[in-house]
Amino acid sequence: MPAWFDWPYIPRELEAPLSEPGPSGRAEVIIGPRQVGKSTMLQKLVEGRRHIILTGEDEDDLAILSDPRSYLKLTEEYPYLIIDEAQFIPGIGRVIKRIVDNNRSGSRIFVTGSSSLDLAGGLKESAAGRFNSYQLWPFSLQELAGHSSWIEVKCSMDERLIYGSMPAVVNDPRHAEEYLLDISDAVLYKDIFKLAEMRRPTELTKLVKYLALNIGSVVRYGTMASELGIQNKTIERYIDLLEACCILRVVPSLSRNPQSEIKLGKKIYFYDNGIRNALIRNFSPLPARTDSGALWENLFFTERLKLHAFRRDGTEIFFWRTRTQHEVDFLEAQNGKVAAFECKSSPKTKTTSIRAFERAYPDTPVTIATPGNVDELFA
Structure with missing residues:
Protein backbone atom coordinates (compact mmCIF):
# COMPACT_ATOMS: atom_id res chain seq x y z
CA MET A 1 0.00 0.00 0.00
CA LEU A 136 -14.52 16.21 10.74
CA TRP A 137 -15.83 13.09 9.04
CA PRO A 138 -14.69 10.96 6.11
CA PHE A 139 -14.70 12.90 2.84
CA SER A 140 -18.08 14.38 1.96
CA LEU A 141 -19.37 14.04 -1.58
CA GLN A 142 -19.15 17.84 -1.78
CA GLU A 143 -15.42 17.69 -0.99
CA LEU A 144 -14.87 14.95 -3.57
CA ALA A 145 -16.82 16.93 -6.18
CA GLY A 146 -14.71 19.99 -5.41
CA HIS A 147 -11.59 17.94 -6.07
CA SER A 148 -12.98 16.43 -9.30
CA SER A 149 -16.60 17.02 -10.39
CA TRP A 150 -20.15 15.97 -9.57
CA ILE A 151 -20.16 13.88 -12.75
CA GLU A 152 -17.23 11.87 -11.43
CA VAL A 153 -18.85 11.58 -8.00
CA LYS A 154 -22.03 10.19 -9.57
CA CYS A 155 -19.99 7.69 -11.59
CA SER A 156 -18.30 6.45 -8.41
CA MET A 157 -21.44 6.11 -6.27
CA ASP A 158 -21.26 2.30 -6.26
CA GLU A 159 -17.75 2.55 -4.77
CA ARG A 160 -18.90 5.02 -2.12
CA LEU A 161 -21.86 2.81 -1.18
CA ILE A 162 -19.65 -0.25 -0.74
CA TYR A 163 -16.27 1.14 0.34
CA GLY A 164 -17.21 4.49 1.88
CA SER A 165 -15.09 7.63 1.77
CA MET A 166 -12.29 7.28 4.28
CA PRO A 167 -9.22 9.13 2.90
CA ALA A 168 -7.19 5.93 2.52
CA VAL A 169 -10.02 4.33 0.52
CA VAL A 170 -10.52 7.32 -1.78
CA ASN A 171 -6.79 7.75 -2.41
CA ASP A 172 -5.91 4.07 -2.81
CA PRO A 173 -9.04 2.17 -3.93
CA ARG A 174 -7.08 -0.94 -4.97
CA HIS A 175 -6.33 -1.65 -1.31
CA ALA A 176 -9.71 -0.53 0.06
CA GLU A 177 -10.80 -3.91 1.42
CA GLU A 178 -7.44 -4.57 3.06
CA TYR A 179 -7.46 -1.16 4.74
CA LEU A 180 -11.08 -1.36 5.91
CA LEU A 181 -10.63 -4.83 7.40
CA ASP A 182 -7.48 -3.69 9.19
CA ILE A 183 -9.11 -0.61 10.70
CA SER A 184 -12.27 -2.48 11.71
CA ASP A 185 -10.18 -5.13 13.50
CA ALA A 186 -7.36 -3.08 15.03
CA VAL A 187 -8.40 0.55 15.36
CA LEU A 188 -12.18 0.85 15.61
CA TYR A 189 -12.53 -0.01 19.30
CA LYS A 190 -9.19 1.43 20.45
CA ASP A 191 -10.62 4.51 22.16
CA ILE A 192 -13.40 2.59 23.89
CA PHE A 193 -11.09 -0.09 25.27
CA LYS A 194 -8.65 2.56 26.47
CA LEU A 195 -11.08 5.14 27.86
CA ALA A 196 -13.78 2.93 29.36
CA GLU A 197 -13.73 -0.05 31.68
CA MET A 198 -14.43 -2.88 29.26
CA ARG A 199 -14.95 -6.14 31.13
CA ARG A 200 -16.47 -8.08 28.26
CA PRO A 201 -15.12 -6.83 24.91
CA THR A 202 -16.74 -9.76 23.11
CA GLU A 203 -20.15 -8.36 24.09
CA LEU A 204 -19.28 -5.06 22.44
CA THR A 205 -18.10 -6.64 19.18
CA LYS A 206 -21.22 -8.84 19.08
CA LEU A 207 -23.43 -5.78 19.57
CA VAL A 208 -21.61 -3.77 16.88
CA LYS A 209 -22.04 -6.56 14.32
CA TYR A 210 -25.74 -6.83 15.21
CA LEU A 211 -26.18 -3.08 14.70
CA ALA A 212 -24.23 -3.19 11.42
CA LEU A 213 -26.58 -5.87 10.12
CA ASN A 214 -29.60 -3.76 11.07
CA ILE A 215 -28.74 -0.28 9.76
CA GLY A 216 -31.89 1.61 8.88
CA SER A 217 -34.13 -0.71 10.90
CA VAL A 218 -35.98 0.35 14.02
CA VAL A 219 -34.27 -1.28 17.00
CA ARG A 220 -35.25 -1.46 20.65
CA TYR A 221 -32.71 -1.93 23.39
CA GLY A 222 -34.88 -4.42 25.25
CA THR A 223 -35.25 -6.61 22.18
CA MET A 224 -31.50 -6.49 21.53
CA ALA A 225 -30.84 -7.43 25.15
CA SER A 226 -32.99 -10.55 24.78
CA GLU A 227 -31.56 -11.58 21.41
CA LEU A 228 -27.91 -10.99 22.32
CA GLY A 229 -28.00 -12.07 25.96
CA ILE A 230 -26.63 -8.71 27.10
CA GLN A 231 -28.14 -6.62 29.88
CA ASN A 232 -30.26 -3.67 28.76
CA LYS A 233 -28.17 -1.15 30.73
CA THR A 234 -24.99 -2.56 29.19
CA ILE A 235 -26.38 -2.13 25.68
CA GLU A 236 -27.32 1.49 26.44
CA ARG A 237 -23.83 2.17 27.81
CA TYR A 238 -22.07 0.53 24.86
CA ILE A 239 -24.14 2.45 22.30
CA ASP A 240 -23.44 5.72 24.15
CA LEU A 241 -19.71 4.91 23.99
CA LEU A 242 -19.86 3.96 20.30
CA GLU A 243 -21.57 7.26 19.55
CA ALA A 244 -19.11 9.26 21.67
CA CYS A 245 -16.21 7.56 19.89
CA CYS A 246 -17.51 8.54 16.44
CA ILE A 247 -18.38 5.05 15.24
CA LEU A 248 -22.14 5.30 14.87
CA ARG A 249 -25.04 7.69 15.42
CA VAL A 250 -28.42 7.06 17.03
CA VAL A 251 -31.45 8.59 15.31
CA PRO A 252 -34.64 8.98 17.40
CA SER A 253 -38.21 9.10 16.14
CA LEU A 254 -40.19 12.32 15.82
CA SER A 255 -43.49 11.84 17.60
CA ARG A 256 -45.90 14.75 17.82
CA ASN A 257 -49.02 12.58 17.97
CA PRO A 258 -48.54 9.84 20.60
CA GLN A 259 -51.80 8.15 19.61
CA SER A 260 -50.67 7.34 16.07
CA GLU A 261 -46.85 7.84 15.96
CA ILE A 262 -44.29 5.68 17.75
CA LYS A 263 -41.97 7.27 20.27
CA LEU A 264 -39.95 4.24 21.35
CA GLY A 265 -37.37 2.64 19.13
CA LYS A 266 -34.33 4.12 17.42
CA LYS A 267 -32.39 3.75 14.21
CA ILE A 268 -28.63 3.23 14.07
CA TYR A 269 -26.34 4.43 11.29
CA PHE A 270 -22.57 4.10 10.90
CA TYR A 271 -20.39 7.06 9.99
CA ASP A 272 -18.92 5.27 6.98
CA ASN A 273 -20.35 2.62 4.67
CA GLY A 274 -16.98 0.96 4.19
CA ILE A 275 -16.46 0.50 7.93
CA ARG A 276 -19.95 -0.95 8.23
CA ASN A 277 -19.34 -3.42 5.40
CA ALA A 278 -15.99 -4.42 6.89
CA LEU A 279 -17.72 -5.24 10.18
CA ILE A 280 -20.04 -7.71 8.44
CA ARG A 281 -17.29 -8.89 6.03
CA ASN A 282 -19.30 -8.11 2.91
CA PHE A 283 -17.86 -6.12 -0.01
CA SER A 284 -20.04 -7.76 -2.65
CA PRO A 285 -21.13 -5.55 -5.58
CA LEU A 286 -24.57 -3.93 -5.35
CA PRO A 287 -26.39 -6.30 -7.76
CA ALA A 288 -25.42 -9.25 -5.54
CA ARG A 289 -26.59 -7.62 -2.30
CA THR A 290 -29.88 -7.63 -0.41
CA ASP A 291 -28.98 -4.51 1.60
CA SER A 292 -28.36 -1.97 -1.18
CA GLY A 293 -31.32 0.12 0.00
CA ALA A 294 -29.94 0.22 3.54
CA LEU A 295 -26.50 1.21 2.21
CA TRP A 296 -27.98 4.19 0.34
CA GLU A 297 -29.97 5.16 3.43
CA ASN A 298 -26.80 5.03 5.57
CA LEU A 299 -24.81 7.10 3.06
CA PHE A 300 -27.61 9.65 2.72
CA PHE A 301 -27.75 10.08 6.49
CA THR A 302 -24.00 10.55 6.88
CA GLU A 303 -23.86 13.06 4.02
CA ARG A 304 -26.68 15.15 5.50
CA LEU A 305 -24.94 14.95 8.87
CA LYS A 306 -21.70 16.27 7.34
CA LEU A 307 -23.59 19.03 5.54
CA HIS A 308 -25.29 20.32 8.68
CA ALA A 309 -22.18 19.88 10.84
CA PHE A 310 -20.21 22.09 8.45
CA ARG A 311 -22.99 24.69 8.32
CA ARG A 312 -23.33 24.55 12.13
CA ASP A 313 -27.03 25.22 11.68
CA GLY A 314 -28.37 23.18 14.61
CA THR A 315 -30.43 20.82 12.45
CA GLU A 316 -31.70 17.69 14.22
CA ILE A 317 -32.41 14.49 12.30
CA PHE A 318 -35.25 12.08 13.12
CA PHE A 319 -37.27 9.33 11.47
CA TRP A 320 -41.06 9.00 11.38
CA ARG A 321 -43.11 5.87 11.89
CA THR A 322 -46.74 5.21 12.78
CA ARG A 323 -48.32 2.40 14.73
CA THR A 324 -49.74 1.16 11.42
CA GLN A 325 -46.17 0.76 10.03
CA HIS A 326 -46.12 3.82 7.76
CA GLU A 327 -42.59 5.23 7.72
CA VAL A 328 -40.54 8.10 6.28
CA ASP A 329 -36.78 7.67 6.47
CA PHE A 330 -35.62 11.10 7.66
CA LEU A 331 -37.05 14.31 9.05
CA GLU A 332 -34.79 17.32 9.54
CA ALA A 333 -35.96 19.84 12.13
CA GLN A 334 -34.53 23.35 12.29
CA ASN A 335 -36.02 26.45 13.90
CA GLY A 336 -39.48 24.91 14.01
CA LYS A 337 -39.44 23.87 10.34
CA VAL A 338 -39.37 20.25 9.17
CA ALA A 339 -38.03 18.79 5.90
CA ALA A 340 -38.75 15.16 4.97
CA PHE A 341 -36.70 12.73 2.88
CA GLU A 342 -37.41 9.23 1.60
CA CYS A 343 -34.46 7.22 0.26
CA LYS A 344 -35.05 5.24 -2.92
CA SER A 345 -32.72 3.56 -5.38
CA SER A 346 -34.60 5.28 -8.22
CA PRO A 347 -37.47 7.80 -8.49
CA LYS A 348 -40.85 6.17 -8.01
CA THR A 349 -44.44 7.22 -7.52
CA LYS A 350 -45.52 8.13 -4.02
CA THR A 351 -45.82 5.21 -1.60
CA THR A 352 -48.66 4.77 0.87
CA SER A 353 -46.25 5.82 3.65
CA ILE A 354 -45.46 9.11 1.92
CA ARG A 355 -49.17 9.78 1.38
CA ALA A 356 -49.84 9.03 5.06
CA PHE A 357 -47.09 11.43 6.13
CA GLU A 358 -48.31 14.23 3.87
CA ARG A 359 -51.82 13.80 5.27
CA ALA A 360 -50.42 14.16 8.80
CA TYR A 361 -48.04 17.00 7.83
CA PRO A 362 -49.61 18.73 4.81
CA ASP A 363 -47.12 21.61 4.92
CA THR A 364 -44.10 19.28 4.67
CA PRO A 365 -43.61 17.68 1.25
CA VAL A 366 -41.36 14.63 1.02
CA THR A 367 -38.21 14.78 -1.13
CA ILE A 368 -37.33 11.52 -2.87
CA ALA A 369 -33.57 11.02 -2.46
CA THR A 370 -31.79 8.80 -4.99
CA PRO A 371 -28.11 8.23 -5.85
CA GLY A 372 -28.84 10.01 -9.12
CA ASN A 373 -29.59 13.39 -7.53
CA VAL A 374 -26.74 13.61 -5.01
CA ASP A 375 -25.63 16.94 -6.45
CA GLU A 376 -29.02 18.44 -5.56
CA LEU A 377 -29.09 16.85 -2.11
CA PHE A 378 -25.58 17.60 -0.86
CA ALA A 379 -24.18 20.56 -2.82
Missing part, protein backbone atom coordinates in the same frame (compact mmCIF):
# COMPACT_ATOMS: atom_id res chain seq x y z
CA PRO A 2 1.51 3.39 -0.97
CA ALA A 3 2.49 5.67 1.90
CA TRP A 4 -0.13 8.28 2.81
CA PHE A 5 2.27 11.14 2.13
CA ASP A 6 2.39 10.14 -1.56
CA TRP A 7 -1.36 10.73 -1.94
CA PRO A 8 -2.70 13.94 -3.51
CA TYR A 9 -4.18 16.27 -0.92
CA ILE A 10 -7.94 16.76 -1.16
CA PRO A 11 -8.97 20.06 0.49
CA ARG A 12 -11.44 19.90 3.37
CA GLU A 13 -14.35 22.30 3.79
CA LEU A 14 -13.37 22.78 7.42
CA GLU A 15 -10.12 24.50 6.42
CA ALA A 16 -11.88 27.81 5.74
CA PRO A 17 -13.29 28.44 9.25
CA LEU A 18 -10.08 27.14 10.85
CA SER A 19 -7.86 29.47 8.83
CA GLU A 20 -9.03 32.57 10.72
CA PRO A 21 -8.44 33.01 14.49
CA GLY A 22 -11.52 32.44 16.60
CA PRO A 23 -12.94 35.00 19.03
CA SER A 24 -10.84 35.87 22.10
CA GLY A 25 -8.04 33.45 21.21
CA ARG A 26 -10.10 30.33 21.79
CA ALA A 27 -8.71 26.88 21.05
CA GLU A 28 -10.04 25.12 17.96
CA VAL A 29 -11.19 21.59 18.87
CA ILE A 30 -11.72 19.11 16.01
CA ILE A 31 -13.52 15.86 16.82
CA GLY A 32 -13.90 13.00 14.36
CA PRO A 33 -13.34 9.28 13.77
CA ARG A 34 -9.82 7.91 13.60
CA GLN A 35 -7.96 8.23 10.28
CA VAL A 36 -10.35 10.74 8.68
CA GLY A 37 -7.54 13.25 8.15
CA LYS A 38 -7.65 15.55 11.19
CA SER A 39 -3.86 15.61 11.61
CA THR A 40 -3.24 15.82 7.85
CA MET A 41 -5.58 18.79 7.52
CA LEU A 42 -3.91 20.68 10.38
CA GLN A 43 -0.42 19.91 9.07
CA LYS A 44 -1.51 21.39 5.73
CA LEU A 45 -2.92 24.42 7.55
CA VAL A 46 0.37 25.18 9.36
CA GLU A 47 2.64 24.17 6.48
CA GLY A 48 5.58 26.57 6.21
CA ARG A 49 4.80 28.12 9.59
CA ARG A 50 6.60 27.59 12.88
CA HIS A 51 4.62 25.03 14.86
CA ILE A 52 4.85 22.11 17.27
CA ILE A 53 2.72 18.97 17.49
CA LEU A 54 2.15 17.03 20.72
CA THR A 55 0.17 13.80 20.86
CA GLY A 56 -1.67 12.05 23.65
CA GLU A 57 -0.23 8.72 22.49
CA ASP A 58 3.42 9.69 23.11
CA GLU A 59 4.86 9.31 26.63
CA ASP A 60 7.28 12.23 26.26
CA ASP A 61 4.51 14.51 25.04
CA LEU A 62 2.25 13.38 27.88
CA ALA A 63 4.99 14.34 30.33
CA ILE A 64 5.08 17.85 28.83
CA LEU A 65 1.29 18.13 28.93
CA SER A 66 1.25 17.11 32.60
CA ASP A 67 3.49 20.06 33.54
CA PRO A 68 1.85 23.51 33.14
CA ARG A 69 5.20 25.30 33.07
CA SER A 70 6.36 23.14 30.17
CA TYR A 71 3.31 23.44 27.95
CA LEU A 72 2.68 27.12 28.71
CA LYS A 73 6.22 27.89 27.58
CA LEU A 74 5.41 26.39 24.17
CA THR A 75 2.88 29.13 23.38
CA GLU A 76 5.68 31.67 23.82
CA GLU A 77 7.94 29.79 21.40
CA TYR A 78 5.51 28.61 18.72
CA PRO A 79 2.78 30.57 16.88
CA TYR A 80 0.94 27.29 16.25
CA LEU A 81 0.41 24.53 18.82
CA ILE A 82 -1.33 21.28 17.82
CA ILE A 83 -2.41 18.76 20.46
CA ASP A 84 -3.31 15.49 18.73
CA GLU A 85 -5.29 12.50 20.11
CA ALA A 86 -6.28 14.62 23.09
CA GLN A 87 -8.74 12.04 24.41
CA PHE A 88 -5.77 10.25 26.00
CA ILE A 89 -4.52 13.31 27.91
CA PRO A 90 -5.62 13.30 31.56
CA GLY A 91 -7.54 16.45 32.45
CA ILE A 92 -7.43 17.81 28.90
CA GLY A 93 -10.11 20.35 29.82
CA ARG A 94 -7.88 21.91 32.48
CA VAL A 95 -4.90 21.88 30.08
CA ILE A 96 -6.85 23.82 27.43
CA LYS A 97 -8.17 26.26 30.05
CA ARG A 98 -4.65 27.07 31.27
CA ILE A 99 -3.24 27.42 27.76
CA VAL A 100 -5.99 29.77 26.57
CA ASP A 101 -5.97 31.84 29.77
CA ASN A 102 -2.19 32.29 29.61
CA ASN A 103 -1.77 32.64 25.85
CA ARG A 104 -0.40 36.18 25.87
CA SER A 105 1.48 35.75 22.59
CA GLY A 106 -1.71 34.99 20.65
CA SER A 107 -0.62 31.54 19.43
CA ARG A 108 -3.20 29.47 17.53
CA ILE A 109 -4.19 26.38 19.52
CA PHE A 110 -5.58 23.32 17.72
CA VAL A 111 -6.80 20.20 19.52
CA THR A 112 -7.94 16.95 17.89
CA GLY A 113 -9.71 13.93 19.32
CA SER A 114 -11.27 10.77 17.96
CA SER A 115 -13.83 10.67 20.74
CA SER A 116 -15.82 13.14 22.74
CA LEU A 117 -13.25 14.87 24.94
CA ASP A 118 -15.86 15.08 27.69
CA LEU A 119 -15.55 11.30 27.86
CA ALA A 120 -11.91 11.69 28.78
CA GLY A 121 -11.29 15.06 30.33
CA GLY A 122 -14.40 17.08 31.11
CA LEU A 123 -13.84 19.58 28.31
CA LYS A 124 -17.14 21.44 28.58
CA GLU A 125 -16.93 21.63 32.35
CA SER A 126 -13.29 22.71 32.69
CA ALA A 127 -12.77 24.79 29.54
CA ALA A 128 -16.21 26.30 28.97
CA GLY A 129 -16.08 29.38 26.78
CA ARG A 130 -12.47 28.74 25.76
CA PHE A 131 -12.86 26.62 22.64
CA ASN A 132 -14.74 26.32 19.38
CA SER A 133 -15.81 22.78 18.53
CA TYR A 134 -15.86 21.33 15.00
CA GLN A 135 -16.49 17.91 13.52
